Amino acid sequence: MGIAEIVLTTAALLIVVASVQPLARRSGLPFTVVLALAGVAIGLAAAWLQSHRVADQVSQVASAVIDIPVSSSLFLTVLLPILLFQGAVTIDARRLMQDIAPVILLAVLAVIVALGIIGGAVWLVAPMPLAVCLLFGAIVATTDPSAVIALFRDLGAPARLTRLVEGESLLNDATAIAAFSAFLAVVITGQDLDFWMVSENIVVGLLGGALAGLLAGRAAAWMLEQLRFYRAAQLTIAVALPYAVYVISDHYIGVSGVTAVVISGLVLSAVGRSRFQAETFRFFEETLEQLAFWATSLIFLLAALLAPRLLADVTLLDLLYLLVAVVAALAARAVILFGIFPLLSLARVTQKVTTQTKTVIIWGGLRGSVTLALVLAVSENFLVDPEVKRFIAIQATGFALFTLLVQGTTLSTLMRRLGLDQLSPIDRAFRSQVLQQSLSSVGSSLRSFAGRYELEDELVDQAIRPYNERLSRVAEDDSFAEAISDRDRLTVGLIALANQEKSLLLQQGWSGGLRSALVDRYLLSVESMIDAVRSDGRLGYLRAARRPYRQSRWFRFIAWLHFRCGVNRPLAIYLGQRFQFLLINRIIILELIYFLEFRLAGLLGDRLTEVLGEIVNLRLEEVERHLIALRLQYPNYARELDHEVLERYAYREELEQVAQLRDAGIIGEDLARDLRVEAGSVHASSRRSAKVDFKATTPELLHAFPVFAALSEADLERVAKKLQTRVVADDAHVFRRGDPGDGMYFIASGAVEIRIGEEQHRLGRGDFFGEMAMLDQRRRSAEVRSISYSHLLFLPRAAFDEISVLVPEWRSQLAEVAAARRRMNEGEKEESAEKPAEDPPKETPEELREAQPEEIDGDAGEESPAPVLKLQGLLKNRDGDG
Structure with a gap:
C-alpha cells in the first residue's frame, strides 16, 4: 500500500470522524462509543465488499480500508503519547500533588488487583497457562483515560475525587504496560512465572520513567521560560516533548515511556502556565486538545476497523471466557471502590464516595486505546504461539467492544436513573440568581441595540417578550434564599x-x-x-x-x-x-x-x-x-519596585492599544507585529534589577523610636550610617545569657521575648534592648528570642561609643533608663522574695504566638492587641539587660 493511498485513507477516516461528532450529540451516546460503532460498521462493510467483489474500483477502496498499515507502534508511539500528555497537562497538578499518595496507590494497586482477579478467573475456565491469562488481565486491566475523565466531568463529581480518579486513570496505563511487558516476556521465553521478578521489573520501570519525566518536564519549563516571547518556538517545544520523552525512555533508557510522558505533562501543568503569555497558553491548550481529539478518534476508529478481522473465528467457548472476564473486571472495580476507597476515607486521604457514584464508576470502566494497542502488540509478535495470539485477540478485542458497545451505550441511562445527571442543590438554587441577572442584561442590551439601528418597537417587544416572561418566573422563584444557607x-x-x-x-x-x-x-x-x-x-x-x-x-x-x-x-x-x-x-x-x-x-x-x-x-x-x-x-528598593510596576502596566497598555487597532482593521498584522517587537525591546531595556540593600537605614525610620526624638537631623544621619540591619526568624535567638555585649538593638518591626530567670517580657516595634551590657561593659544578663519575623537595627559597640562622644546627651538618657531598670528589677526581686506565692503559669512560646492570631510574621504595631511593651512603659515592667 503506497504513501498516497495511506494519506487518502487517513483523510477519509478523519472526515468520518468529523461526521460522527454531530451524530453522537444527537444520539446522546459517548463520542467514542459512536465512533467504535462506525468503525465496526465500516470494517464489516469493507470485508463484505472485498469478499463479494462487487466492482474492481469498490474492491480497491475496500482493500485500502482493510489493509491500512495499523500496528501497535502506531498506537503506542504516535497516537498514545499526545493523548496522555494532553490529559496530564489538563489536570491541575498543583492540587493533584496534595493527593499524590492515594493516586499512586490506586494507580498501582487497582491495576494489580484487576489483572489478578481477571487473569485468575479466566485461568479457572480457559485452557491456557496462568501466565497467558495474567497477560490478558494486564491488557484489559486499565481503563481509557479520556473516557474516564469525560465521565467524571459529566458526573460533576467532587473536585478532590475527580483529581484522584483522573490521576489514577492516567498513571494506571504505565502500570498496565509494565505488567504487560513482564508477562509477555514470560510467555515468549516459556520460563516459570516469577512474581518477584515481575514486580521488580514493574517497580524499576515506573520509578525510572517518573524520574525521566520529571527531569524532562523541568528542562522543558526552563526552555519555555527562555522563549517566553517566541510563540511558535514555545509551541514546538511543548508538542515535541511527549514524543521525545516517550521514545528516549522506552527505547533507549528502558524505563516506562508512558510514566515519563505523564509526569512531564504534570510538571508542565504545575509550572508551565506561568511560562507562557496569555494568548500563547490558550492557543497551546487548544492545540493539544485538537491533537488529542485526532489521536483518540483515530485510535478508536482504526481499532474498530480491525475488530471484525480479529473476531473472525470466535466460538461459543470464547464467549463464555469473555463473559467470565467481564464479570471478573466488574468485581475487581467493586473491590477497589467498596473495599479500598472506604479505607482511604477513614484515613482521611480522600473524600467519601456515594454508592450511586461508585456504581457508575464500576459500570463506566471503558477500555479503549491502550487495550487495543496491546492486543496488536501480541498479534504482531512472531515469537508468540498462534493459539495464544488467537486467544488474546478474541478475548481482549471482545472485552473492549463489550465495554464500549454495552456499558458505554447504557451509561447515560444509568446516570439518569441514579440521579447523577442533575445539578447539585446549591447549583440549582444559584441558577435562578444567575438567570435573573443575565436575562435582565439581555433585555437592556436588546433595547439598546434596537434603538441604535432604529428598529420597530413592535418587533423589539416581540423579541424581548420571552425573556421578560422567563425573568418574571425566575423572580418569583425563591429557591435561592430557601435552599442555600x-x-x-x-x-x-x-x-x-x-x-x-x-x-x-x-x-x-x-x-x-x-x-x-x-x-x-x-x-x-x-x-x-x-x-x-x-x-x-x-x-x-x-x-x-x-x-x-x-x-x-x-x-x-x-x-x-x-x-x-x-x-x-x-x-x-x-x-x-x-x-x-x-x-x-x-x-x-x-x-x-x-x-x-x-x-x-x-x-x-x-x-x-x-x-x-x-x-x-x-x-x-x-x-x-x-x-x-x-x-x-528598604525605602529605595520599594521605590524601584513601584517604578517597575508602573513600567509593566504601561507596557501592557501599549500592547493592548496595538491589539485594538489591529482588531479594528486600522493597522495590519505586519505593522502590529513590528509595534509589538519594538514595545518588547523597549520594555526589556528599561527593566532594572532592583536589589535589597541591608544598609538602607534612613532617618525617617529612626523617627519611629522615641529614644531618638531629641536628636537633630544631622545626628540622625550619623546614627543611620552606623546601624546595621538584622533579620531574625520566628523563634530564633538574638543573643543568649553570657554572650558578649557587642552592641544594642532597636526593633524596626516584629517582636522579641526577653527572659531573665523565670521572668518573661515582650517588646515590639519602637523599642530597644541590649543597652545595659554596653553601658556596664559586661556580658549579657538576659536571653532574647524573636517571637515573630523581626527586623532589628544593630548598633555595634564601637559605633555606640562614637555616637556617645558626638551626642553626649543621648548616652546620658540611656544611662538614666538603665539605672531605672536596675532599680525596678531589684524591687521586683525583693517583692518576689517577700511573697513566696505560687508562681503564675508561664506562657509557652507557642501560647504567646497563639495570643496574636492576627499577627503574621510579627510586625507588632500599635494596633496589635497583644501585650507588647513600648518605651514609655520601660520603667514599670522591664528587666535589666533584655
Missing part, C-alpha cells in the same frame, strides 16, 4: 473570589510582575484557599491566605546565615521576592474589591457582599502592614 452562599462567594484571584495572578505573571517560581507558589496558595473554604469556611480561607507570609525552613536557615555568619545574599534575594509578592498581592486584592462590588454584588446580595468585603479588607490590612514594615526598612 448563608454559609453556602459565603462559600460560593469566597470560591469565586479565589478563582478571580487566580486569573488576576496569571495576568500579572504573564506581564512579568512576578517570577515564575513565585507565581507557581502563589497559585498553590490560591488552590489551598479554595480547599480550605470548602472544609472550614471563611476561617479556613483567611488561614490559607496568610500561609504564604509565614517563614519556611529555608528562610530560617538563610536568616541564621545572615545573623550569625554575615552571609547576606540569600536573605536579600528572599526578601526581594517577598517584597514583590506582597506588592503584587496588594494590587490583586484591590482588584478583588472592584470585582466584588461590580460583578458579585448583583448575584450575592448586599449583606453577603458586605461580609465578603470585610474578609477581603482583612487581607488587605495584613498585606499593607507587612508592606509598611518593609517600605520603612
